[in-house]
Amino acid sequence: MSIKKITKQAFANFIDNLIKTATVYGVQPKGERFDFAPLASAKDLRLDYDVTLLPPKRFFQPTTETLLTFDGEGRYKSNFDNENFILLGVHPYDMVAINQMDKIFSKDYYDEHYMKRRNNATIIACDVLTPSENVFAASMGMATVSEGFDILLTDIGDGYVAEAGTEKGNALLAKAETTDANEKDLEKRQKLQQDNQKNLNKHKLKCKPSDIPNLLERAYKHPVWEEKAKTCFSCGSCNTVCPTCYCFNVQDSFNWDLKSGKRQRTWDGCLLDGFTKVAGEHEFRSNRADRFRHRFYRKGKYVPEKLNGQISCVGCGRCVGACLPDIANPVKVFNRLVDDLGLL
């Protein structure tokens, strides 16, 4: 695959041309924060952002999506999104999260609704320029990314190094006015990436990510779950903002003819009250502390078992900022366990 250099002006032209051919969702300011939104012009793009409010997962698993429609006779029809789009400015940790979700949604049972959007997407990732106040991707080994993207951009000051990760990316890059990246450009890129592997670390994990499953193996009855969950609101914010949370609810609703309607899927969260409630009001994980613990086990043990051991927290730090009582920070919890239980 090609590695090119593209000047900032050429990049702006490239993006402005892309906008003419497809919907481009690029990172832009939203109030004092950042967010992916339809891009009207390259000049609105902010690739120096720290972190987006919601992770880009919503482009593949929308907050609400219609899975099926049914007609007045109860006949079902699948509903798919077929629009091609470009996602511009995905940070490495979010790219890793998307790679994880791809596995989850394509493994065992192939989720065409997710995968269709995924396959319709072109992802232009970019290395982090401004670390956010809670990022700890470096601790998780996810400060940089080597696969999944179609193009990866690295800002080297006088332009970008653009690496194609797929044929699609290659073809797209061919449309831009580029030069071959030279030794010096690549050195600059390497320097930035190496720095990021140190700098994206506002909360330092006291162990290797690969130690986490074993740590959790021994921590099921640890008092930290009860202690922290005492001030948990069960607000699910830690779930909602997380790029690797994917639990969902499914609901039917009727149209006004009271016969036809749709089946929709919406985001859900394992921290929420009622998540495990069945008919007759019995709730299996009714205890806050149990739900609180479940989330950490999913991130550090259960989901990794489905991902060849890769930890399912990418260190974006969103949950750290989203949790009002400040109990959701994975690093704080894991470090506490390291302190109390030691590493084997």
Place this chain on the structure above:
Amino acid sequence: MDKNIKIDVHYITRVEGHGNIKVSATDGKIQEISWIVPEAPRFFEAMVRGHSYEDIQTIVSRICGICSISHSFTAIKAVENALNIEVSKQTDMLRQLLHYSEQFQSHTLHIGYLAAPDFFGAPSVVPLVPKATDAVKTIIRAHRVANEWSDLLGGRTTHPITIIPGGFTTIPTEKQLRTLQDTIRNTQKDINTIAEVVLSVAKNIPNFERDTEYVSIKQTNPPEYTFYHGDIASTDDGKLVPVKNWHKVTNEYVVDQSTAKWTKWHRDSFMVGALARFNNNYDLLTDNAKKTAQQFGLKKGCCNPYMNTIAQVVECVHICEAAIGLIDKILTKGLVSEKVKVKVRSGKGAGVTEAPRGMLIHEYEFDKNGKCLAADMCIPTNCNHANIQKDMEKLVPEIIGEGQDAVRQKLEMLVRAYDPCISCSTHLLNVEFVR
């Protein structure tokens, strides 16, 4: 014709809140004519005590769902007056734009859903749906535009959440304002259609006049047909009364037949509302609005209360034009994001605006922590209760020969023409039950 009449309308319908009409006459001799309000009292002035200046708007907005934006603005103006808070020109213009949306929303609601059935001789708008589908859809469309307009600026259609003492929590984008402007432009056609439909049945508007004092606010600097800024004015004299002296205008008093407090200024009663604004500020209407008035034969000085609904039609025409101009003015300056800063202090202050159904006044007093110590409000329907009673007293003898049903019908129409907002008025009003 039967000379015995017994009318006992228990809850007049298609008005906001609960009001009763009682008329009895034997052998053509009138024994009783009363306008009664049995609405449950709600005690807002007592309930706001102890709450922060920030929460006043949230509370008092709930006085009325239909004029929640006016209540919010009046409260916020009073709070700002008490705490000596200045707002920017941008905030001021955006507020006026939002305030217009409520006038428009409330007026279309009243004209289309509440009053129109009377003109068509229908009990409600529901049976009109199959008969006059297009007309109903036009009303719905205009009403939706008004609501989208409130939603954009106020955060919701009812009980706005963006307006806070000192400014806005959030403002629309320039693009959204442009779109709104286009939408309003398209709605102007619908307003004209509505005016034509109303005109086609205008002959059903009773011909009744009673020389009346009309009170509204008036803005002189610069002169403008106002809903938001200004001092209190009466058609009886040209003097302007600043809002801090509002008690001198309302002069609440108790009458024997009712414990409900009524208001009076230069005479026994006065009227507030669209017709009052029209009579006080006619010269400042846009040309198109004046033209609409002419079509209906509505002239400055009109003292037929039934024409209040027509004055609302005229105001709709005016509001759309004024809003389009205001958006241009806002956009030529460009929108900037402003930070609201409030320094809390003790103080007392009053605010006045025009609610869709007339002049609305709030007054609050705060301690040094911004905690509310006392509140006082004067609601437009409050001001109108006495005038409704006086109108009835003149009207009934004039039409008593038309028979019970016609009398009843015309009385209901009269009350509806005032577009009363009864639940608003009751937390201050002394309520009497005649059962």
Place this chain on the structure above:
Amino acid sequence: MGQSCCSSMKRDIYLPRPATVKKSRMMNGTELYIHIEMDEEPLDFLPGQFVEVSIAGFGEAPITISSSPTRKDGFELVVRKTGNVTNAIHKLKGGDKLGIRGPLGNGAYPVEQTKGKDLVFICGGIGLVPQRSFINYALDKRADYGKISILLGTKCRDQRFFHSEIANWKTRSDVTFMETIDQADNCWLDDVGVVTTLIPKIDYDFSKSIFLVCGPPVMYKFVLLSLKKENVPPENIYVNLERKMKCGVGKCGHCQINDKYVCIDGPVFRYSDLASVPEAI
């Protein structure tokens, strides 16, 4: 990344397939028996698997197949009325259409591994419903299995069902059928009779028999304790678990019990596999 992969040939895992109700009848005050046939390909299932039943507008509910795949005309469900979907299912009559997804559940009954072994089915109330699939399967392939016992505990008489089938089991010499009924006046739907009292009554080699347990959540604790007392190795016990479920295909997260998913790892679990799953029982 498999972005270039062409997925259009795959079936939408959330799309129900059309099916028709052949028959439905109430079995007692709360349970509806319903016989269903797929409109297109027939359902190819194993005992213990379940389907997601779709009633348009009301949603989906996971329901275990109660009939045995050895009986080839369609499949049978028994549904208790508890909420939106099950209420709507109760309104279905012969000829009505509905949607079916499945069969689902990789953890079906161990019909192959248990060949030649003695089987003990311990059922609490409605727990008989899923067990019935394996019971009838084993009875239809009677020669493949050793002794077969069925222990059933029901809270009160009105809640019994499958009367004629049970009567038949009772008369068969190659089946041991035992039943308790706890006839308390105040009859709660979710309670079981004291099925545990029946366990010591069977004269099998407990260390070699296979125990299949299904009933309401409260039952498991007691039954498993009894089996432990009898020194039954956990490898020989199978339990049927139930959790809230939305997708049935291991994605939505609702039925997860620690690291296990009821839908794709169960609903039938080998008890020994649940040693590290504290949330299970």
Place this chain on the structure above:
Amino acid sequence: MSNKPRVAVFDFACCEGCQLQIVNLEEEILDLIGAVDVVEWREAMSEQSSNYDVAIIEGSITRPEDEERLWLIRSRAKVLIALGACATIGGINKLKNNFDLRDVKKWVYGKDAEKPHLNTELTRSVAQVVKVDYLIHGCPIDRKEFTYIMRCILTGKKPEIPEWPVCVECKLKDNRCLWETGQTCLGPIIRAGCGARCPSSGFRCFGCRGYVNNPNINAAKDVIERYGLDVEVLKRKMNLFGSGNTQVTANG
């Protein structure tokens, strides 16, 4: 006569803003009228009836005579819906319960305060007086939720009302948390379903939909302290709509 369900709308002490939301359905109101027969609705029509299947009740109960009227409605209706905060949790009217009622009356009515017709009693929600089948929360109600619940009722379905707090919807709306800007937002303890309307407009949630089933009030107090704010301020905000009662559920 058609066999469509007969629906009647009634109001008690309230601002009628929730009824207004029904009018505000705009075009969709034609769908509603198509699916049901509205037989009484004082704010919008003159027709009246004592024969109805579904009663929609707006407002809270503040006087003995209101209570009697409500009993009558309950006895006539098959299905009773509490519409909006006043009906579901008592709403803003409940603020007066925080004061001595004699003082409240005196404050507003002065020397006339003790006249019998000015009687007022502790404000109660509709559910505190009669059995309620469905609660439609909010001040005002959310139009989308209203039509969803109406369609559920018409199809015999139990609506799924969120058990989780406003923060969920607020995050889904991609908002920055208002606590970061110094606002005391009640989102974490208030029931969702409004689409986080207020926080999405930059205004703190003030609790019009009532508490979630299991609000962690103590955590709220801890957070207040962490942000260096005054617990009293929080309490007064929590009183605005909830007036201290933590739970209201429908029987339906």
